[in-house]
Amino acid sequence: MIRDEIAKRKLPAVLKDGVTKETFAAYQDELRTLLADRCFGVTPEAPKEVKAEITFTRKDEYCSKSLRQGLTLSFEMEKGSFSFPLTLETPYSAKPVPAVVYIAFEDFRSDGYQPVEEIVDAGYAYATFNYAAVTSDDNDFENGIAALTTRGTDHDWGKIGMWAFAASRVLDYLLTRPEIDPNRIIVMGHSRLGKTALWAAAQDKRFAGAVSNDSGCSGAAVNRGKVGENIRDIYTRFPYWFCKNYAQYMDNEDKLPFEQYHLLALVCPRPVYVCSASADEWADPLSEFLSAYMVGEAYKLFGYEGLGECEMPEPGKRIVGDKVGYHNRPGTHFHSRYDWIRTLRFMDIALL
Numbered sequence: 001m002i003r004d005e006i007a008k009r010k011l012p013a014v015l016k017d018g019v020t021k022e023t024f025a026a027y028q029d030e031l032r033t034l035l036a037d038r039c040f041g042v043t044p045e046a047p048k049e050v051k052a053e054i055t056f057t058r059k060d061e062y063c064s065k066s067l068r069q070g071l072t073l074s075f076e077m078e079k080g081s082f083s084f085p086l087t088l089e090t091p092y093s094a095k096p097v098p099a100v101v102y103i104a105f106e107d108f109r110s111d112g113y114q115p116v117e118e119i120v121d122a123g124y125a126y127a128t129f130n131y132a133a134v135t136s137d138d139n140d141f142e143n144g145i146a147a148l149t150t151r152g153t154d155h156d157w158g159k160i161g162m163w164a165f166a167a168s169r170v171l172d173y174l175l176t177r178p179e180i181d182p183n184r185i186i187v188m189g190h191s192r193l194g195k196t197a198l199w200a201a202a203q204d205k206r207f208a209g210a211v212s213n214d215s216g217c218s219g220a221a222v223n224r225g226k227v228g229e230n231i232r233d234i235y236t237r238f239p240y241w242f243c244k245n246y247a248q249y250m251d252n253e254d255k256l257p258f259e260q261y262h263l264l265a266l267v268c269p270r271p272v273y274v275c276s277a278s279a280d281e282w283a284d285p286l287s288e289f290l291s292a293y294m295v296g297e298a299y300k301l302f303g304y305e306g307l308g309e310c311e312m313p314e315p316g317k318r319i320v321g322d323k324v325g326y327h328n329r330p331g332t333h334f335h336s337r338y339d340w341i342r343t344l345r346f347m348d349i350a351l352l
């Protein structure tokens, strides 16, 4: 039973004593500072301006349903200017459309994790970039955006922070496009990029919502009592995703001054959707579900229903509240059309 699971894991409270709707934003500031200092590292100031250059335009994609554009976004960092490519697919529509910023493992391609025609058919614009074009997914801090900032102290940002920062620069640009509804731009990612999407929305309130797919350890999954990957596993293999302080919590999860539902609480009251895959034991679906379940308490402050009194859904089932949703897709670690379609259906309503 979920209640027993929560008691057994000795999970910390979602809300500090006395937090109200009025003081929630101040509480979020504390949580954000904590997550930056202990886990993902501190993000530098946003640039004053993001310049966009259109590199190609195709007007008749998907039997003329959508416009595809390649772009280069450029801006100044502490040690010089940085540019990276973006692809934007915008469905033709009489009214401004919602949009998804998808932090991807590869360049734009209409296949695999990127079912672009389905996304366009669901009425969403799709803005995607290859995370490797921002900085490499390894311990090399001499390339891309990493080379233009500092990583000296124990709380300097890691690669997840850098990819999240790039997602915010995409948002800067999308907010200049009249075809896109500025109040309905969400951020999404799978696995390590699901962790990134949550951290992006946690820091940037202009994102209207966040979606994590199979994000597991240091993403949506609660650390205390987690099976599969733990902080030692992740920090040993991927120390560069995080700030150096995170090492203190290897084999020491009980000392973490937050839980992963606090990362989700940073998105509240905006919508958040957590996707698990039933056979993704490394990510641990039950621990991902627990975060979605627990964070309901924060949404209640705003009069929104959380997941309610429920148990972990069977594979193939989902549970949604007003602004928080969860599904347990049958199968292994993957970002499938199943995940995309159900996510966007949830967002259709939750973003209203």
Ligand code: GTR
Residues within 6 Å of the ligand: 190, 191, 192, 193, 215, 216, 217, 229, 234
């Ligand atoms: C794994 C890592 C996970 C997850 C995954 C991925 O190796 O242990 O935390 O992020 O990679 O990004 O595919």
